[in-house]
Amino acid sequence: MAETQDLVTLYRQTVLDHSRQPRNFRRLDPADRTIVGHNPLCGDKMTLYLNIDQDRIEDLAFEGTGCAISMASASIMTEMLRHRALDEVQHEIESVIGTFEPHGQDDTPIAGAMAALGGVRAYPSRIKCATLAWKTLAAALQNQNTTVTTED
Amino acid sequence: MTAIPDQKKMTPTALDVDRLRQDFPILAQKINGHRLAFLDSAASSQRPQCVIDAVRHYYERDHANVHRGVHTLSHRATEAYEGAREKVRQFINAASTREIVFTRGTTDSINLLAASFGQDIEAGDEIVISHLEHHSNIVPWQMLCERTGAVLRVVPINDRGEIRMDEYLSLLGPRTRLVAISHVSNALGTINPVEQIIAAAREHSIPVLLDGAQAVPHQRVDVTALDCDFYAFSGHKMCGPTGIGVFYAKEEWLERLPPYQGGGDMILTVSFAGTTYNDLPYKFEAGTPNIAGAIGLGAAVDYLLDIGMDEIQAHESAILDYATNAVGGIDGIQLVGTAEHKAGVLSFNLDGVHPHDLGTILDHHGVAIRTGHHCAMPVMEFFGIAGTARASLAFYNCREDIDQLIEGLHLAIRMFN
Ligand SMILES: Cc1ncc(COP(=O)(O)O)c(C=O)c1O
Numbered sequence: 001m002a003e004t005q006d007l008v009t010l011y012r013q014t015v016l017d018h019s020r021q022p023r024n025f026r027r028l029d030p031a032d033r034t035i036v037g038h039n040p041l042c043g044d045k046m047t048l049y050l051n052i053d054q055d056r057i058e059d060l061a062f063e064g065t066g067c068a069i070s071m072a073s074a075s076i077m078t079e080m081l082r083h084r085a086l087d088e089v090q091h092e093i094e095s096v097i098g099t100f101e102p103h104g105q106d107d108t109p110i111a112g113a114m115a116a117l118g119g120v121r122a123y124p125s126r127i128k129c130a131t132l133a134w135k136t137l138a139a140a141l142q143n144q145n146t147t148v149t150t151e152d
Numbered sequence: 153m154t155a156i157p158d159q160k161k162m163t164p165t166a167l168d169v170d171r172l173r174q175d176f177p178i179l180a181q182k183i184n185g186h187r188l189a190f191l192d193s194a195a196s197s198q199r200p201q202c203v204i205d206a207v208r209h210y211y212e213r214d215h216a217n218v219h220r221g222v223h224t225l226s227h228r229a230t231e232a233y234e235g236a237r238e239k240v241r242q243f244i245n246a247a248s249t250r251e252i253v254f255t256r257g258t259t260d261s262i263n264l265l266a267a268s269f270g271q272d273i274e275a276g277d278e279i280v281i282s283h284l285e286h287h288s289n290i291v292p293w294q295m296l297c298e299r300t301g302a303v304l305r306v307v308p309i310n311d312r313g314e315i316r317m318d319e320y321l322s323l324l325g326p327r328t329r330l331v332a333i334s335h336v337s338n339a340l341g342t343i344n345p346v347e348q349i350i351a352a353a354r355e356h357s358i359p360v361l362l363d364g365a366q367a368v369p370h371q372r373v374d375v376t377a378l379d380c381d382f383y384a385f386s387g388h389k390m391c392g393p394t395g396i397g398v399f400y401a402k403e404e405w406l407e408r409l410p411p412y413q414g415g416g417d418m419i420l421t422v423s424f425a426g427t428t429y430n431d432l433p434y435k436f437e438a439g440t441p442n443i444a445g446a447i448g449l450g451a452a453v454d455y456l457l458d459i460g461m462d463e464i465q466a467h468e469s470a471i472l473d474y475a476t477n478a479v480g481g482i483d484g485i486q487l488v489g490t491a492e493h494k495a496g497v498l499s500f501n502l503d504g505v506h507p508h509d510l511g512t513i514l515d516h517h518g519v520a521i522r523t524g525h526h527c528a529m530p531v532m533e534f535f536g537i538a539g540t541a542r543a544s545l546a547f548y549n550c551r552e553d554i555d556q557l558i559e560g561l562h563l564a565i566r567m568f569n
Contacts, residue, residue: 007512007567016568042507042524042538042539043525043539065538067508068505126508129508
């Protein structure tokens, strides 16, 4: 059935795999930056830990609870961005948020590992789940040691 | 498809649900290729055609402002608006229409009380609520406490999601000024022992507010028999329009309490030397009210009474039993909220599937449920969970809706395992 196909696209094996066994799912201690991302609508809450070495991300990890989409997105993000230069990271963040955010209906292919989450764009109510980790990282890079929420 | 064995002991439903469902045009549609199984009535119910027609008829033929014109339309609008107040009075068996204040909903009703009653609250006074409350019966009291230095005391619950009556009794004391407790919990469906709650408060002469948002649509409520001081509920959860609700208060309270908002309609005379407030209940209805909303609510009351509140309760209770057995019987399901006395709410979690993902998968299968904290974060915190999936019932739900929910749950299990 077509509807089931949509669901299978949303919950691809890669997504389920990352959500069941999230990569870099641990606490960094010490961490240069620690920031909490929160989606109060569904209770997703993640803590992101970031260590920066000059202008590179030396280590990036997270802990928390959330739906399959938000966990997979955070897990994929940490794999993609470890050891990357900060200016590249900034670019990736903008590009990911840009492809997911406009209206969620965009068909332009998503580059890189985040392509696995492309199915989310057919579900406007789930876009925030996919972007939570990325927005949290963006705030961490601006050196905000606060809580980021999806609701403002 | 999962076959669910018939329960022999189930009371036969007296309701002709197939016929009732035809009164609800919205239920006839397909969602994602499936019949709609609407299991989110605790958030907001659907409306029968007669309520939609009442509102429409009013706008097409009778609309004008109320209480202030001598012309025909104003007279008709006033008759219809005040007629709705009388219907609501009968529905909850209040002594007089002077005790029925139209508001925007439960939240507005509770804020009315907090603002008005709150003017007499002092530092050190205590307001008693429970751990089961909806945010709208927590935050207005927190705000009042912040403003006045009063103290919020919270009655704990047990792990079935029931109020601990021993703790409640020990919280009542000379400093308690008000008890504000839900009649039925929206997150778990627990029906609270409001008779005992009120009786105990009476012994200390403490007034009681009941948040009846989840009670009024599902069972007979008689405020006179309950002998509560205040009762709040919303139109949109009982087949009425959004933006209309009711604040019931005993007349002696409404006489004593200062007005909530100032403006037109709530006054008799205004001069710069001073203002005389209008008679009850108008003293608490400043400004042009939601006339169409009240009329729609009146139509909803007629509709519900025509079906019968006892019949509604019996039917929902049978469907809840059916759902509890069917959902609770699935491997990996934890039911959250297993009180002995429950209304039509089934909150649960499924191992390995976050409620949010479950909501998306069920929607694909035409099943509408709510996921998350249900505006009752303290309840979720108590159970140590971020949220639940919640299926909630109305009289128009049938076994087929539950069977479809079960199919959807099996689909989720297959996808995630
Ligand atoms: C128990 C309870 N109290 C209060 C409310 C708030 O009602 P409203 O949003 O209609 O003001 C709700 C609605 O979800 C509720 O279930």
